Amino acid sequence: MITSSDNERLKLVRKLRDRKWREREGLFATEGEDLLAAGLDSGRAPVEVLVAAGAGIAGVEVEPALLDAASALGSGTRVIAVWELPSEDPPGEPCVYLHGVADPGNVGTIIRTAAALTGDRVVLGPGCADAYSPKAVRASMGAIFERPPARAALDELPGQPLGLSARGRRSLREVELAAPLVLCLGSERAGLPPELEAEAVRIDVRGDSLNVAMAATVALYEAANRMAGHA
Amino acid sequence: MITSSDNERLKLVRKLRDRKWREREGLFATEGEDLLAAGLDSGRAPVEVLVAAGAGIAGVEVEPALLDAASALGSGTRVIAVWELPSEDPPGEPCVYLHGVADPGNVGTIIRTAAALTGDRVVLGPGCADAYSPKAVRASMGAIFERPPARAALDELPGQPLGLSARGRRSLREVELAAPLVLCLGSERAGLPPELEAEAVRIDVRGDSLNVAMAATVALYEAANRMAGHA
Numbered sequence: 001m002i003t004s005s006d007n008e009r010l011k012l013v014r015k016l017r018d019r020k021w022r023e024r025e026g027l028f029a030t031e032g033e034d035l036l037a038a039g040l041d042s043g044r045a046p047v048e049v050l051v052a053a054g055a056g057i058a059g060v061e062v063e064p065a066l067l068d069a070a071s072a073l074g075s076g077t078r079v080i081a082v083w084e085l086p087s088e089d090p091p092g093e094p095c096v097y098l099h100g101v102a103d104p105g106n107v108g109t110i111i112r113t114a115a116a117l118t119g120d121r122v123v124l125g126p127g128c129a130d131a132y133s134p135k136a137v138r139a140s141m142g143a144i145f146e147r148p149p150a151r152a153a154l155d156e157l158p159g160q161p162l163g164l165s166a167r168g169r170r171s172l173r174e175v176e177l178a179a180p181l182v183l184c185l186g187s188e189r190a191g192l193p194p195e196l197e198a199e200a201v202r203i204d205v206r207g208d209s210l211n212v213a214m215a216a217t218v219a220l221y222e223a224a225n226r227m228a229g230h231a
Numbered sequence: 232m233i234t235s236s237d238n239e240r241l242k243l244v245r246k247l248r249d250r251k252w253r254e255r256e257g258l259f260a261t262e263g264e265d266l267l268a269a270g271l272d273s274g275r276a277p278v279e280v281l282v283a284a285g286a287g288i289a290g291v292e293v294e295p296a297l298l299d300a301a302s303a304l305g306s307g308t309r310v311i312a313v314w315e316l317p318s319e320d321p322p323g324e325p326c327v328y329l330h331g332v333a334d335p336g337n338v339g340t341i342i343r344t345a346a347a348l349t350g351d352r353v354v355l356g357p358g359c360a361d362a363y364s365p366k367a368v369r370a371s372m373g374a375i376f377e378r379p380p381a382r383a384a385l386d387e388l389p390g391q392p393l394g395l396s397a398r399g400r401r402s403l404r405e406v407e408l409a410a411p412l413v414l415c416l417g418s419e420r421a422g423l424p425p426e427l428e429a430e431a432v433r434i435d436v437r438g439d440s441l442n443v444a445m446a447a448t449v450a451l452y453e454a455a456n457r458m459a460g461h462a
Contacts, residue, residue, distance in 0.1 A: 113441060146438075206348070207347075208347040208374055210343070
């Protein structure tokens with residue numbers, strides 16, 4: 001049983017909170033049994049599984065307080081697993097392109113939503129949060145394993161880009177959503193690059209706006225409906 | 232200028248992180264200029280406006296490091312405003328009922344999304360996060376002022392309850408959404424009360440699930456479309 005916070009495995013887990021270390025080691029960590037199960041279900045094998053002593057989960061036992069201290073999410077956990085970063089395939093089509101979405105919770109949520117509604121992969125452009133940060137991984141739930149995101153610049157995208165913007169002149173409802181479609185979303189504050197903003201479509205709302213994850217959800221639902229012939 | 236963390240106004244702001252103090256004082260706090268503007272736009276007057284010295288915003292000046300230390304959101308802020316808690320009107324129709332949604336970010340996001348897509352108010356049932364916690368207020372953006380949530384139990388709701396559940400036997404697409412509709416969502420883990428679960432509808436997804444805020448977004452978008460005659 002691990003009883004010292006100086007243990008190398010615990011040190012590794014703490015390092016993996018930082019993107020620099022994730023990329024240097026080629027590893028990332030997940031917290032909780034749901035994400036461990038999701039990784040195993042996806043056919044991956046964890047590099048390490050650290051479990052709270054007495055929790056009855058298979059893995060290397062750790063004094064519960066030490067495992068809690070290694071948790072990046074603050075609420076404590078009964079299991080932390082370490083995995084190899086997936087290899088980065090080039091972005092396929094259709095996909096969702098994010099530009100400057102710096103909040104890791106939004107990045108993870110959009111990865112989850114895209115996997116659930118259309119099966120699209122997410123492509124992370126400049127200024128996006130790392131999809132393997134603890135908060136993004138938690139928000140993505142199993143989708144980070146099922147549909148690992150790609151990284152690419154705008155001019156490397158496959159398919160036809162369609163920007164979503166609160167200032168779009170056309171409504172999402174009015175435009176044809178033809179495959180291969182690349183839905184493009186920017187940060188709430190900085191928005192999309194000008195070349196996408198000019199032809200962007202809006203989601204019709206009542207005065208207030210939607211956050212970027214909600215806007216992605218609506219657009220993906222609309223795209224899924226059209227593909228299925230429901231609207 | 233406020234130069235001591237013992238200042239009564241700063242003490243009040245720090246207390247307002249806790250629900251107990253918010254309810255005792257009848258006050259809540261917002262961080263940032265966007266939320267201050269949203270409150271003012273809604274016709275409310277703040278009880279206090281504390282601003283970072285030199286930021287050029289009207290209010291009581293505070294040493295910037297002390298204002299950052301009073302921030303509940305961790306990332307620092309240039310303005311913290313204190314407001315009276317809105318009076319709680321009984322829930323009107325149509326509305327969105329949340330049951331056991333304990334994450335304040337999800338509560339705030341759903342308040343924002345409902346205001347944007349349908350104008351519905353949110354009704355908080357047992358086990359929900361407080362809508363006036365710092366994280367919920369931030370996620371709601373201006374909607375907390377525009378559509379303050381109500382609190383009610385299931386049997387006090389107006390209109391016809393329609394549960395959303397990953398295990399629903401009917402698809403949301405198949406059912407008629409007649410007003411006055413009360414969309415009901417539970418926590419991802421515990422779900423809905425049995426009487427709602429039995430007749431709940433599902434959102435069609437590919438294997439994975441949606442988080443509660445995404446599920447609410449899809450259902451509200453669908454309801455808004457049907458009401459507008461688009462689907």
